[in-house]
Amino acid sequence: QVQLQESGPGLVKPSGTLSLTCAVSGGSISSNNWWNWVRQPPGKGLEWIGEIYHSGSTNYNPSLKSRVTISVDKSKNQFSLKLSSLTAADTAVYYCARDLGSRQENYWGQGTLVTVSS
Amino acid sequence: DIQMTQSPSSLSASVGDRVTITCRASQSISNYLNWFQQIPGRAPKSLIYAASSLQSGVPSRFSGSGSGTDFTLTISSLQPEDFATYYCQHSHTTPYTFGQGTKLEI
Numbered sequence: 166q167v168q169l170q171e172s173g174p175g176l177v178k179p180s181g182t183l184s185l186t187c188a189v190s191g192g193s194i195s196s197n198n199w200w201n202w203v204r205q206p207p208g209k210g211l212e213w214i215g216e217i218y219h220s221g222s223t224n225y226n227p228s229l230k231s232r233v234t235i236s237v238d239k240s241k242n243q244f245s246l247k248l249s250s251l252t253a254a255d256t257a258v259y260y261c262a263r264d265l266g267s268r269q270e271n272y273w274g275q276g277t278l279v280t281v282s283s
Numbered sequence: 284d285i286q287m288t289q290s291p292s293s294l295s296a297s298v299g300d301r302v303t304i305t306c307r308a309s310q311s312i313s314n315y316l317n318w319f320q321q322i323p324g325r326a327p328k329s330l331i332y333a334a335s336s337l338q339s340g341v342p343s344r345f346s347g348s349g350s351g352t353d354f355t356l357t358i359s360s361l362q363p364e365d366f367a368t369y370y371c372q373h374s375h376t377t378p379y380t381f382g383q384g385t386k387l388e389i
Contacts, residue, residue: 213372213378224378273326
């Protein structure tokens, strides 16, 4: 069964850039799946950030599009998130997930808390 | 963007009860609808995809139904481990959006 694991710094400075990686195991990132990022501010609901296909095709949430880049590294079987121009409002648990946008089973990582603070 | 509205926002129930949570989309989404369970401090767990298909490993007491704009998640007989927050999410078009959540309490 596919497993996803997020990694990256837990503390980033305001105006800086958040960089997270999601390692995929138990399956290939080059399979017919879309790879997603979702975030959840403390005590709040879920917000979809964007998705990528192994070809490099991406879809982003318009509310974040100007600040988001999602990329894929097939050699390492992982995909990544970069979010720039950070403010305290970007403090959240960030999750990676597979296939939130298709009518098939979906899978989530355990999540990683990123705090934006000086 | 398609808006997803869940009702109720919170619900009190007892072990053994049958519970239904409703999710309404602001426009038709066919059956592009997922349901998730989230326990505090944990990642969301997939329960139902494509409105009515049970994710592997999920107990059969969970079921989903609906199409178009109105959907339901039903738990046939509540177990102690089912007390959590439940979210719906549409996957019809990007941006995918989630309902605000339904907190199921004892």
